[in-house]
Amino acid sequence: MRALGADHVIDKSSGDLWRQAERHSPRGYDVVLDANGVETRGGSFSHLAPTGRLVVYGFATMMSRGKDRPSWPKLAVDWLRTPRFGPLSMTNENKSVMTFNLSYLFAALSRSSTDASAERGPRPLGVACLFLESVVRVRTTLEEAMLEIFRNGGVGMYPTALFGLLLLAVAARYAVRPESRWIPLQISLAIVTLTVGATSFVSGLIATTTHLEEIGDRAGIIGAVGFGESLNNVALALALVAIAAMATTVGVARGTRQQAEA
Numbered sequence: 001m002r003a004l005g006a007d008h009v010i011d012k013s014s015g016d017l018w019r020q021a022e023r024h025s026p027r028g029y030d031v032v033l034d035a036n037g038v039e040t041r042g043g044s045f046s047h048l049a050p051t052g053r054l055v056v057y058g059f060a061t062m063m064s065r066g067k068d069r070p071s072w073p074k075l076a077v078d079w080l081r082t083p084r085f086g087p088l089s090m091t092n093e094n095k096s097v098m099t100f101n102l103s104y105l106f107a108a109l110s111r112s113s114t115d116a117s118a119e120r121g122p123r124p125l126g127v128a129c130l131f132l133e134s135v136v137r138v139r140t141t142l143e144e145a146m147l148e149i150f151r152n153g154g155v156g157m158y159p160t161a162l163f164g165l166l167l168l169a170v171a172a173r174y175a176v177r178p179e180s181r182w183i184p185l186q187i188s189l190a191i192v193t194l195t196v197g198a199t200s201f202v203s204g205l206i207a208t209t210t211h212l213e214e215i216g217d218r219a220g221i222i223g224a225v226g227f228g229e230s231l232n233n234v235a236l237a238l239a240l241v242a243i244a245a246m247a248t249t250v251g252v253a254r255g256t257r258q259q260a261e262a
Contacts, residue, residue, distance in 0.1 A: 018043050028052055037061040042083040048095045054085075056099040153232030154207075156200020160233055163193040164240030171247035178255035186248060190241050197237025204230025 001009045008024045010017060017040070021029070028049030034040055035058030045054050062078040085097050150157045167189035174182040208226025 018047060021047055025049075031055065033057070035060055038078045038082045045083065045085060045095065045097070048093075050094045052095050054095070054097045056097065057102065149232050149236075152229040153236065154200065154204055154229070156196065156203060156233045157236060160193060160197045160200060160237050161240075163189055163196055164237060164244075167193055167240060167244045168247070171244035171251070174251040175247040175254070176251075178251035178258070182251075186244065190244065193237050193241055197233045200233035201230045204233065 010020045010024075028047050030049055030052050032044040032048060032052070033055045034044040035056075037059035039061040041056070048054060059078075059082075062075055090096060150161075167186065170182055170186050170189060174186065204226065208223060208230065
């Protein structure tokens with residue numbers, strides 16, 4: 001295999017397959033070709049790098065070695081043990097699975113080679129290169145900024161976000177179906193969100209001022225920083241209430257129009 005150009009060759013009968021694979025490529029693999037089946041299918045997928053692809057083209061370990069006829073109980077057990085890959089999990093992990101069966105492709109391959117020589121079929125469309133790295137960098141920056149805001153705001157950010165998200169859900173429900181029974185709940189949630197945000201702000205100020213005497217000459221700078229970090233709670237509460245108010249405005253407009261039409 002090395003003579004054919006392989007950088008590393010792993011004999012899984014002489015050691016742990018995946019431990020050796022991790023040593024050769026800690027980040028994972030861009031492509032894994034797996035014809036073994038249940039014995040290696042899960043490990044093949046888990047050792048893919050981000051945007052990696054698992055190519056499945058066989059289930060050799062499901063067949064009994066040295067026998068002409070398959071063992072139906074073994075096939076049933078191995079079928080139950082075979083990993084399943086769902087679209088949601090693959091999307092979240094940025095991995096993909098591709099499968100094919102060569103037994104069913106011989107005719108198609110012969111036909112495609114004939115068609116290629118005759119230059120049949122539509123011409124391929126042009127390919128546009130998008131700067132994916134820039135998009136990833138922007139998204140990472142936004143995520144880091146949000147995490148930094150939550151860290152600076154302290155524990156109070158989480159109850160503020162919780163009640164604010166509940167408010168947004170009710171406001172969105174009212175925007176879709178403007179029923180008056182949702183208005184009191186929106187008002188209550190808005191008050192709770194603002195109250196929790198203000199309380200968290202005050203708690204942050206108390207925690208900051210409590211330790212200012214221990215700092216000495218830099219008390220003014222530390223106090224200003226603590227004040228700014230505590231304001232994150234108020235900013236989050238106001239932002240959530242403002243967005244909910246926009247949704248409520250849409251609901252009021254729709255309700256008014258429906259009454260006019262009636």
